[in-house]
Amino acid sequence: MSDPNTLIICPDADSLAARAAELIVESAREAIGQRGRFTFVLSGGSTPEKTYRHLASPKIASTVDWSKTFIFVGDERFVPFDNADSNFGMFRRSLLAGVPVSKENVFPMPTDCSSADQAARQYATTLAHFFGQAAGTSPPPSFDMLLLGLGDDGHVASLFPGKPSLAVNDAWVTSSAPGTLPPPVERVTFTFPLLNSARQVMFLVAGEKKAQAVRKILEENPAVSEAPAVGVRPDSGVLTWLVDEAAAKLLSPAIRGRAGR
Numbered sequence: 730m731s732d733p734n735t736l737i738i739c740p741d742a743d744s745l746a747a748r749a750a751e752l753i754v755e756s757a758r759e760a761i762g763q764r765g766r767f768t769f770v771l772s773g774g775s776t777p778e779k780t781y782r783h784l785a786s787p788k789i790a791s792t793v794d795w796s797k798t799f800i801f802v803g804d805e806r807f808v809p810f811d812n813a814d815s816n817f818g819m820f821r822r823s824l825l826a827g828v829p830v831s832k833e834n835v836f837p838m839p840t841d842c843s844s845a846d847q848a849a850r851q852y853a854t855t856l857a858h859f860f861g862q863a864a865g866t867s868p869p870p871s872f873d874m875l876l877l878g879l880g881d882d883g884h885v886a887s888l889f890p891g892k893p894s895l896a897v898n899d900a901w902v903t904s905s906a907p908g909t910l911p912p913p914v915e916r917v918t919f920t921f922p923l924l925n926s927a928r929q930v931m932f933l934v935a936g937e938k939k940a941q942a943v944r945k946i947l948e949e950n951p952a953v954s955e956a957p958a959v960g961v962r963p964d965s966g967v968l969t970w971l972v973d974e975a976a977a978k979l980l981s982p983a984i985r986g987r988a989g990r
């Protein structure tokens with residue numbers, strides 16, 4: 730079972746995206762105030778995409794110090810950035826085109842190398858250079874805010890049910906064969922050790938299709954191989970689940986009673 734520090738139930742997907750944007754801005758302000766920079770990991774998916782559009786709205790974008798913000802990618806489809814399935818392509822359209830973040834502060838996962846395995850190694854090296862730590866060493870570096878979506882099948886990032894990538898604990902980034910949900914392309918993804926090293930992890934989950942997975946993950950004890958999202962247990966960071974009413978509809982009163990706003 731996932732045991733979030735904070736469960737927030739929002740009326741709908743739009744209000745969830747707006748709330749998520751607020752929490753990200755707060756996280757950025759705190760990180761920059763305390764550590765002089767904000768390291769922010771984006772997730773693919775249509776639910777996170779709504780949040781990026783809120784973040785890029787002039788009123789909200791103007792409240793973030795983008796010169797001290799560093800943007801990373803938690804998982805990617807191994808396709809060119811101009812492919813409709815590319816997460817980075819979506820990040821460019823929904824967020825990066827609308828905010829004054831410099832190219833040097835944005836770290837896409839490479840998809841022009843020889844293989845997804847090679848991309849995973851290359852990205853780990855990029856992270857190692859940024860954080861000044863040998864790639865794959867433990868404990869991994871800690872990102873300030875790491876966003877995650879949730880697949881209907883309980884996958885998180887590109888960590889899919891039953892796949893070997895779930896057991897990779899000696900690397901920060903790994904390749905992953907496609908799961909059962911589209912698109913059926915090779916993936917590159919953060920591993921659990923790197924995900925769980927973040928200071929703040931925030932799930933963004935909306936829509937009725939997610940209700941079964943949300944109930945299973947927040948109320949039962951499924952195995953990680955069955956519902957990978959239960960493997961997200963930050964070592965010392967804060968775990969927040971932001972869920973809209975449609976995705977929360979199967980939650981018990983006991984769990985709903987814990988929800989904040």
Ligand code: 6PG
Pocket residue numbers: 772773774775776777804805806816877878879880881884885886887
């Ligand atoms: C990906 C995402 C994936 C996504 C979930 C939820 O590359 O596909 O990283 O993990 O976040 O599938 O996606 P939706 O919000 O679109 O349902």
